[in-house]
Amino acid sequence: MRELIVATPVDAVEFNDVYRNTTGSAGYMACNNIYNRVVLNEWYDINPHADLATHWECLDGARRWRFHLNQAARWQDGTPLTAHDVAYTHTHAKEMGYTGSMFLDDVERIVEVDRHTVDYHLSTPNSGFLVLLGNFIFAHILPAHLYEGTDWSTNPHNLKPVGSGPFRLVDWIPGDKVVMEAVKNHWGPQAQIDRLILKIVPDRDECVRMVARGEAHVVPQDTITKDRLHLLDGATHAELVTFEGPGMALLDFNHSRPLWQDERVRRAVAHAIDRAPIEALADPGVSYAWDHYLLGSTEWAFNPDAKAPAHDLGKAEALLEEAGVTRDASGRRGALRMYYMDTFHGHRPLAQILSDALDRLGFDVTFDGLSSVDWSATVRRDHDFDLIIVGGSMAPDPEITRTKYSSTGKNNMAGHRNPDVDAAYEAARRATTLAERGEHYKRLQEIWARDTEWVPLFWYGMYFPRTTNHFGFSDQLGWSVPWWHWGRVRPTA
Numbered sequence: 029m030r031e032l033i034v035a036t037p038v039d040a041v042e043f044n045d046v047y048r049n050t051t052g053s054a055g056y057m058a059c060n061n062i063y064n065r066v067v068l069n070e071w072y073d074i075n076p077h078a079d080l081a082t083h084w085e086c087l088d089g090a091r092r093w094r095f096h097l098n099q100a101a102r103w104q105d106g107t108p109l110t111a112h113d114v115a116y117t118h119t120h121a122k123e124m125g126y127t128g129s130m131f132l133d134d135v136e137r138i139v140e141v142d143r144h145t146v147d148y149h150l151s152t153p154n155s156g157f158l159v160l161l162g163n164f165i166f167a168h169i170l171p172a173h174l175y176e177g178t179d180w181s182t183n184p185h186n187l188k189p190v191g192s193g194p195f196r197l198v199d200w201i202p203g204d205k206v207v208m209e210a211v212k213n214h215w216g217p218q219a220q221i222d223r224l225i226l227k228i229v230p231d232r233d234e235c236v237r238m239v240a241r242g243e244a245h246v247v248p249q250d251t252i253t254k255d256r257l258h259l260l261d262g263a264t265h266a267e268l269v270t271f272e273g274p275g276m277a278l279l280d281f282n283h284s285r286p287l288w289q290d291e292r293v294r295r296a297v298a299h300a301i302d303r304a305p306i307e308a309l310a311d312p313g314v315s316y317a318w319d320h321y322l323l324g325s326t327e328w329a330f331n332p333d334a335k336a337p338a339h340d341l342g343k344a345e346a347l348l349e350e351a352g353v354t355r356d357a358s359g360r361r362g363a364l365r366m367y368y369m370d371t372f373h374g375h376r377p378l379a380q381i382l383s384d385a386l387d388r389l390g391f392d393v394t395f396d397g398l399s400s401v402d403w404s405a406t407v408r409r410d411h412d413f414d415l416i417i418v419g420g421s422m423a424p425d426p427e428i429t430r431t432k433y434s435s436t437g438k439n440n441m442a443g444h445r446n447p448d449v450d451a452a453y454e455a456a457r458r459a460t461t462l463a464e465r466g467e468h469y470k471r472l473q474e475i476w477a478r479d480t481e482w483v484p485l486f487w488y489g490m491y492f493p494r495t496t497n498h499f500g501f502s503d504q505l506g507w508s509v510p511w512w513h514w515g516r517v518r519p520t521a
Contacts, residue, residue, distance in 0.1 A: 273488030315489025370397030
């Protein structure tokens with residue numbers, strides 16, 4: 029039997045990311061292999077690829093998008109996949125505020141034109157709409173015949189999924205492994221391996237050692253960081269794939285709290301950050317201490333002049349005094365709570381660096397890493413924090429950042445309310461050429477920097493130890509499949 033073993037540190041929670049996103053977990057990765065999206069976009073290619081839709085049309089000046097679905101598509105129980113599945117999944121997710129609605133805030137209605145054609149009607153033109161449907165797994169489509177009329181939170185198919193992808197779930201042993209097998213006679217590209225195993229190994233070092241020893245074939249993102257590179261030394265059947273990442277780690281403020289509504293306080297924090305310790309985390313050519321508001325790889329939209337404030341403790345102190353955030357008799361200014369998502373283990377050293385910087389300003393900072401589920405509750409739902417270190421993609425199109433930083437964004441967990449930011453996003457959506465859109469995004473970065481909306485910290489590097497005995501990973505296929513999709517991977521020996 030041809031097997032592919034993925035060593036990963038974070039167990040599954042469930043297998044329905046359109047209901048509740050569990051980024052980086054084994055369930056998240058499994059969903060990339062069990063389900064399909066309408067279209068596909070990956071980090072390094074702004075052009076969409078076919079998935080459930082074979083082709084699509086931009087209509088009414090980008091206010092309506094029509095998708096023609098593959099008429100051969102079937103659910104794993106044999107039921108035909110139709111426009112009703114697509115319309116139901118995204119309409120219900122939007123009505124209920126589930127994760128799948130995160131990029132659908134400008135969708136007014138979804139219309140089933142016929143059995144295999146669906147129209148998304150938007151409230152405003154959006155020339156970047158395709159990337160919203162294709163870039164993340166939580167846009168995947170669910171089987172309406174198994175979900176319609178049910179409470180998604182308790183639907184048994186969250187744990188026993190019936191997808192449309194090339195793998196079906198056959199076993200999940202919590203704390204041990206998730207096992208999937210290839211769907212026979214799949215309607216789309218047939219899986220090139222028989223069994224896909226996500227092996228749960230909480231020790232991130234051990235995940236890497238398993239690839240080095242030949243006990244696993246690949247380790248997913250953020251399990252290996254710069255300080256783990258030596259663990260592959262001497263491996264003869266494995267390679268380390270590295271490239272500049274699609275996103276950055278950044279510091280965001282809880283704008284719903286009065287303290288952080290004062291731009292002088294936000295700017296003071298930015299001035300307090302010494303980037304030398306961050307630079308020590310970098311790996312030139314792969315990752316960087318980063319003070320720009322967009323990645324340099326997004327050349328068509330990058331504004332090199334929009335930068336975070338430079339390190340200057342004197343200015344930081346003066347700004348806080350001016351804002352009335354003064355030291356008490358003991359020299360302290362108060363307590364702050366900061367979180368990062370524990371899945372992104374590389375955020376922990378950044379949290380320590382920021383805590384040290386704020387300590388020098390007189391703040392007592394406590395910080396902790398949260399699981400995906402706890403992050404959703406504490407940060408996204410309750411907004412119970414002062415500061416967060418946020419990761420995530422900014423490529424291939426800045427439109428995917430709108431959900432976090434526009435006033436009406438579904439993932440606006442930090443409470444941003446900046447009309448100039450909203451106007452820049454709106455103008456970029458209405459523009460019809462990439463050059464025009466790029467100019468509006470350059471203006472957006474200028475506003476972010478002017479108002480210290482958030483503080484850029486680190487441009488990720490991507491490190492992937494994997495076997496040299498297999499071929500068909502996303503980067504080897506021109507990013508035409510999701511990074512966590514392994515249906516095209518096949519043994520070469």
